Amino acid sequence: MATTARLGYVNDVLLSVVAGLVGLALGLVGIMAYRGSVLSRGGLPVVGEPTLPEGAAEVLSVIGRAFVILDEVDGVVRANPASYAYGLVRGHTLIHEDLRDMARKVRADGVIAERQFELQRGTMGATNMFVHVRVAPLGEEYILLLADDRTEITRTAAVRNDFVANVSHELKTPVGAISLLAEAIEGAADDAVAVRRFTARLHKESARLAALVQDIIELSRLQGADVVLAGAGIDLNEVLAEAVDRNKLPAEEKRITISVGGTVEQQVFGDRDLLMTALRNLIDNAIRYSPEDTTVGVGLRQRDGLIQVSVTDQGPGIAPEEQERVFERFYRIDAARSRHTGGTGLGLSIVKHVVANHGGEISLWSRPGHGSTFTVRLPVIEDAVENDQTIS
CATH class of the missing domain: 1.20.5 (Single alpha-helices involved in coiled-coils or other helix-helix interfaces)
Incomplete structure (x- = not known):
């Protein structure tokens, strides 16, 4: 068993x-x-990956607005230079939380949304902008964000009224002085010494009037400029070198040395002429308020996705309570000194306006008796955006 x-x-x-x-x-x-x-x-x-709808890339390339395409985790997979100029995108990140919230809502319910925001412009929030935003689903997994700058439209009426009032006041001074000097020359026709003295003053006032009119024209042109449509990749090394060169004559007249240091490899997106005007005015301002036989330092460097231009003078410095106001149109800390230097009161306003239009910011460090340093920061063009890589 x-x-x-x-x-x-x-x-x-x-x-x-x-x-x-x-x-x-x-x-x-x-x-x-x-x-x-x-x-x-x-x-x-x-297994096929979601792609952009047929023809979408071609439409976006000519749409004339800032656009950003986000993936399912709100990462920026495509953005045109305009979105960087507006300060909406830095690297591959959509900066503003309000816009990310709007994108998430559209992703959740699939309904196209439109809103107008007042957003901080640039990386440090130095200025605000009014932007109209339209957000819509794109393809199987992407979200498209279109942005249109409405800042100028929103502020035009107030700015126009303020500008006209200020211009009228500023033009009265040189025009009145020229009229009085002409009468003085006529009354002193037999006094050669007096005629020469009055004529020298007349030349100075007419030059001041011409500079003021030129700055007014320049500021008016800036307000009508569209950096997004007219912009391109700009080499700031070349622009800064030309701005320094244009200031050599007034520097030589005061025996001031302009010392330049640093270079950058990447470009910024913008209008070359406007950036030239801004940097020229910034260096000109340093020369005007620097004593004779001193040095104006100009530095250029790149860090953290920004190109930085610094202009340092050895002038009298600016008190803390005055520093915020120096960028206002026609504001002068010392009107008598400004008349002596030939300043129009518009130079720094033009600089701030240009920098803001390029998605950057300008800051000021100064202390009475120790000079001033103005620093401009502009976002670089990211390689991925500049090359407009496709999504596949």
Whole structure:
């Protein structure tokens, strides 16, 4: 009986092993058959990734607005230079939380949304802008954000009224002085010394009037300029070198040395003429308020996705309570000194306006008796954006 039981147990084990081997063989045959079927159809199956709808890339390239395409985790996968000029994007991040919230809502419900925001412009929030934003689903997983700058439209009426009032006041001074000097010259026609003195003053006032009119024209042009449509990649090394060169003559007249240091490799997006005007005015301002036989330092460097231009003078410095106001139109800390230097009161306003239009900011460090340093920061053009890489 014991022998019979043992034989039955052995038979059961052998049957289990045989069944396992048969199952394994059938599994291998099935796998080989599947592979053969796949290979006969031309390869392993490919899972397609979502792509932009046909024609979307071509439309976006000519739309004339800032646009940003976000993925499912709000990462920027495509953005045009205008979005950087507006200060909406830095690197591959959409800066403003309000815009990210709007994108998430559209992603959740699939309904196109439109809103107008007042947003901080640039990386440090130095200025605000009014922007109209439209957000819509794009393709299977992307979100498209279109932005249109409405700042100038929103502020035009107030700015125009303020500007006209200020211009009228500022023009009265040189025009009145020229009129009085002309009368003085006529009354002193027989006094050669007086005529020469009055004529020298007349030349100075007429030059001041011409500079004021030129700055007014320049500021008016800036307000009508569209950096997004007219902009391009700009090499700030070249622009800064030309701005320094244009200031050499007034520097030489005061025996001031302009010391330049640093270079950058990447470009900024913008209008070359406007950036030239801003940097020229910034250096001109440093020369005007620097004593004779001193040095004006100009530095250029790149860090953290920004190109930084610093202009340092050895002038009288600016008190803390005055520092915020120096960028206002026609504001002068010392009106008498400004008349002596020939300043129009518009130079720094023009600089701030240009920098803001390029998505940057300008800051000031100064202390009475220790000079001043004005620093302009502009966002670089990211390689991924400049090359306009496709999504596939």
